[in-house]
Amino acid sequence: MKVATPFTPCRIATVLLVVSVSMILIFQSELTATLQAIRHGTCSRVESPRDPYFHPRTFPDVTPLEDLGIEGDQAWDKLTTRKGGFLWLQYNETFDIPWGISMxxxxxxxxxxxxxxxxxxxxxNGEHHHHKREIATKSDGHGDGADIVHIGHCLAYIAEMLQCVGDSTIERPWIKTNKISGYITGHGIDGAGVQHQCRDVSHLWAIAEDTEQSAARMWDHKPGDTVESVFGDL
Incomplete structure (x- = not known):
């Protein structure tokens, strides 16, 4: 049996960095809209203001997604549907199988x-996140917890998603200056207060929730198919 590579302080720091950066870059809502706003949009690349799928959104300074406790658990639960956001399809007359929706x-x-x-x-214990995906991935081989292969897959997948989305928003840095001399004493980029063009994903929620109730029929799948190309705008 293959022995999983133990976590080291370096690996823990790497995971912390990836999660922190990813939470800034992906799927955040306005603080004033609180948790309900999270399910209505995600950050994406800049598009024409006339594109009906996109709308402006300013990233907040603080979001419940940053919390690693119970409040954060509740916020993260609201990011996906009851069964994890799968597209359920009729495999045959007696069995439904989940397909993925990239977001x-x-x-x-x-x-x-x-x-x-x-x-x-x-x-x-790190198990809070597993219950939704286990509904659809009971035979994925990951066991009760995430192994090093699963972690590596997810890091790579997030990197691919960020490059695919290609959010081109220019983020102004924060600058700290000395009140007397006016010299810059610090600066950085945290993405807070920056307006992005974000996608309305309510139709992704709609199709996932609909197929959780009644699986959709299989279609002639082609590479590059999207929810919109197959099911329309809902």
Whole structure:
């Protein structure tokens, strides 16, 4: 049996960095809209203001997604549907099989990494995130927890998603100056207060929730198929 590589402080720091950066870059809502706003849009690349799928959104300074405790668990739960955001299809007359929707797949990866971070930091047993995906991935071979292969897959998948989305928003840095001399004493980029063009993903939620209730029929799948190309705008 293959022995999993133990977590080291370096690996823990890497996971923490990836989760922190990813939470800034992906799927955040306005603080004033609180948790309900999270399910209505995700950050994407800049498009024409006339594109009906996109709308402006300013990233908040603080979001419940940053919390690694119970409040954060509740916020992360609201990012996906009851069964994890799958597209359920009729495999045959007696069996339905889940297909993935890329946005929810990426969110699952972040949830998994967050759970591992919680576990390594002693904040929880790291199992909170598993219940939704286990509904559809009972035979995925990952067992009760995430192994090093699953972690590597999710890091790579998030990197691919960020490059695919290609958000080209220019983020102004924060600058700290000396009040007397006026010299710059510090600066950085955290993405807070920056307006992005974000995608309305309510139709992704709609199709996932609809097929959780009644699986959709299989279609002649082609490479590059999307929810919109197959099911329309809903």
């Amino acid at each position: 929810f797949h990426g969110l699952h990866c972040l949830q998994m990494l967050r759970g591992e971070l919680q576990s390594q930091m002693g904040l929880s």
